[in-house]
Ligand SMILES: Nc1ncnc2c1ncn2[C@@H]1O[C@H](COP(=O)(O)OP(=O)(O)OP(=O)(O)O)[C@@H](O)[C@H]1O
């Protein structure tokens with residue numbers, strides 16, 4: 001009963017605020033109003049705040065440089081708390097405000113997908129920095145994700161393995177779930193295309209802690225190197241057990257290995273492991289350094305990949321508006337969809353027909369207990 | 376009188392298994408309880424040992440009422456029993472089975488086992504020695520490491536008696552101890568029970584083997600349909616009309 | 629590499645065997661399965677981790693801490709899920725242990741965070757090498773500790789009055805109570821002991837795999853239970869045999885087929901085996 005009452009009241013408030021906004025007037029010609037949906041509080045607050053800080057920073061920069069089409073950006077921020085219901089409510093709010101051109105957010109795929117039908121019906125861009133579910137962007141012509149997919153990672157890793165590291169025979173170890181199977185397959189295809197040979201493939205199920213048997217078996221095939229399609233925690237465990245077996249060989253893996261936790265858990269055993277990232281805070285690229293240092297100065301923490309992706313969202317949106325030459329929602333959507341080789345902080349972005357980003361990735365390696373870019 | 380029972384009654388639904396039974400047992404005697412199948416003998420034993428408490432009536436043991444006590448408390452008072460349907464620990468050695476009978480006498484438990492203090496070691500030794508002594512007495516010394524379930528029926532009965540004796544009882548209740556024994560074993564049992572009486576024990580025994588009963592019982596109580604129908608020495612009971620009727624009459628006809 | 633897999637299997641089998649003993653103990657006393665066994669293992673691992681990280685790097689103290697935490701939480705589970713539920717249908721106790729399983733897991737991940745914690749390595753150097761197979765000191769230590777634990781248990785059960793009482797209660801609690809044994813106390817004691825044992829194993833596993841997290845107990849608990857059933861759940865020697873056999877089969881099966889199937893293979897063997905010997909390897913021959 002209480003719940004019903006609350007949702008009734010909030011609907012009334014939403015609708016009336018929508019009217020208020022509508023009454024407040026037709027688009028002000030000198031601003032570009034955009035909305036951000038992010039988990040500012042709750043379990044994902046760290047990411048939500050990274051979103052918010054980055055988006056505010058990007059907007060300030062653009063406005064300081066004269067804006068786009070002689071208009072300044074204006075931002076409205078909504079806290080979804082990581083709750084799909086909240087995310088959908090915010091979608092109602094944004095779509096009922098005719099001044100809003102586009103929405104950036106939300107953080108989780110679940111939240112994005114809960115809000116998706118609302119943006120779709122209203123015809124408003126829903127640009128998510130981090131929604132990784134492949135079915136998200138393809139679900140509506142108004143939905144975009146700049147996150148990319150592991151599918152675009154593996155060409156980079158295969159090139160690294162064959163061209164730079166000169167591996168010929170490799171062994172694969174993957175976690176037996178959708179993600180692990182796809183990642184492993186994608187690496188194998190790319191590696192074989194370049195003339196490499198996979199000599200052994202093994203898998204394990206979620207929750208396994210004993211990798212001695214699998215490693216012992218893989219070792220028998222005497223591969224040049226090992227590819228891991230695993231999360232960082234399993235990756236650390238595997239590396240420790242491999243070290244104990246005194247089996248020393250180069251290891252490369254998916255971007256899921258890229259986490260400070262890998263080094264914390266794996267210690268010396270993970271030294272030398274290769275992974276890849278789309279955004280790397282210590283990248284010497286001056287644009288990235290400028291971003292990271294400003295961010296650190298303003299907010300006191302190093303921006304993570306979610307922050308960089310949110311930052312890219314603002315700029316790719318600004319770019320689309322410029323190319324569309326107007327703030328008409330349809331024109332901006334079409335321009336956004338045709339973005340090509342957009343140079344973001346977290347890799348360049350080209351959208352597929354299903355509005356998922358094809359991205360570029362940079363190989364990294366653990367050297368002396370720290371990730372470093374591979375030249 | 377070491378045990379005095381008055382108006383003991385136990386009903387199972389509509390069936391009165393023990394019906395207002397009075398019974399007095401004199402110290403250091405062998406007192407038999409006999410009666411046709413289903414007469415209520417075992418139920419009577421269960422009432423005394425509180426395994427199935429009586430509905431009403433009084434049980435006085437050495438001047439103290441015990442009918443509301445728990446089975447453990449009654450065992451601690453010095454009343455031990457054997458079972459008509461043998462209840463040994465089947466997958467436990469003969470020796471260990473008897474040692475379980477000594478459980479009540481010893482105080483130290485967890486802490487003792489951890490610290491292995493002097494008292495604990497003494498108690499373990501004593502209970503082991505007592506158990507060995509009893510096993511020898513019933514002639515199972517050679518089989519002390521066998522599982523109880525691997526013994527022949529007659530020997531299992533002996534083992535149950537040894538276990539009951541391990542609690543150093545004053546009163547021993549035996550429920551059909553000769554069942555499953557051959558003639559030689561029954562003869563041994565006869566001697567054994569007499570020896571217990573010489574050692575100062577009081578024995579209450581249920582038995583169908585008439586020869587054994589007539590030979591050892593100092594006094595006999597006869598139950599039929601839960602009711603005490605006769606009491607006396609062997610000769611008196613054998614010549615009682617109601618007893619003859621109960622045994623030879625309607626049911627055996 | 630056959631030898632190496634066998635060695636891996638024996639090391640892992642030591643863990644399975646000790647967990648299996650715990651399941652056998654609880655089954656023997658209560659004809660019940662404690663579904664929170666994996667979480668007792670996990671809590672033991674956290675206790676060991678806390679000791680090593682914050683108190684002392686002494687492994688003995690860490691193992692003792694795991695043992696004690698397992699004991700205390702085991703005791704609590706017995707009080708709530710079994711003692712308080714006496715007379716209620718058995719299923720209520722089972723569900724209650726499932727509840728404990730979730731509760732303890734959630735508590736641990738709230739208390740310590742969801743991320744995996746790293747446990748330092750101990751004795752990871754190679755002890756000796758036989759025909760290309762490496763045996764680490766830790767593996768030697770694990771097997772040794774497991775065997776010492778089993779010998780101690782055997783002494784406890786067969787050489788002490790407490791052990792006799794546990795066996796008596798397990799075989800026939802009614803008769804045991806007639807012998808003056810306090811069935812409740814004996815049950816509680818043995819249940820706590822089973823918890824302590826898995827808590828202890830949790831620490832061993834944390835060291836062996838260098839990792840501690842809230843979900844770590846699930847798979848080992850299932851394996852331990854399987855090992856117990858495999859060996860004959862009513863028997864401790866059976867549980868031990870089952871543990872080592874399961875460890876060996878799992879690791880050796882990897883040699884012949886993809887490791888993704890190794891759980892499947894061991895369960896398949898188990899099911900086929902149980903079709904012919906429903907009481908496990910040792911089955912009804914021995915009890916506790
Ligand atoms: N637990 C019980 N529940 C219901 N009825 C019972 C129970 N125990 C005994 N009875 C009934 O009570 C009556 C007396 O049984 P009891 O076992 O005492 O006889 P008994 O004299 O020992 O016979 P037997 O010589 O065959 O051993 C029988 O009719 C029996 O079916």
Ligand SMILES: [Mg+2]
Nearest residue numbers: 416417418459
């Ligand atoms: Mg009877």
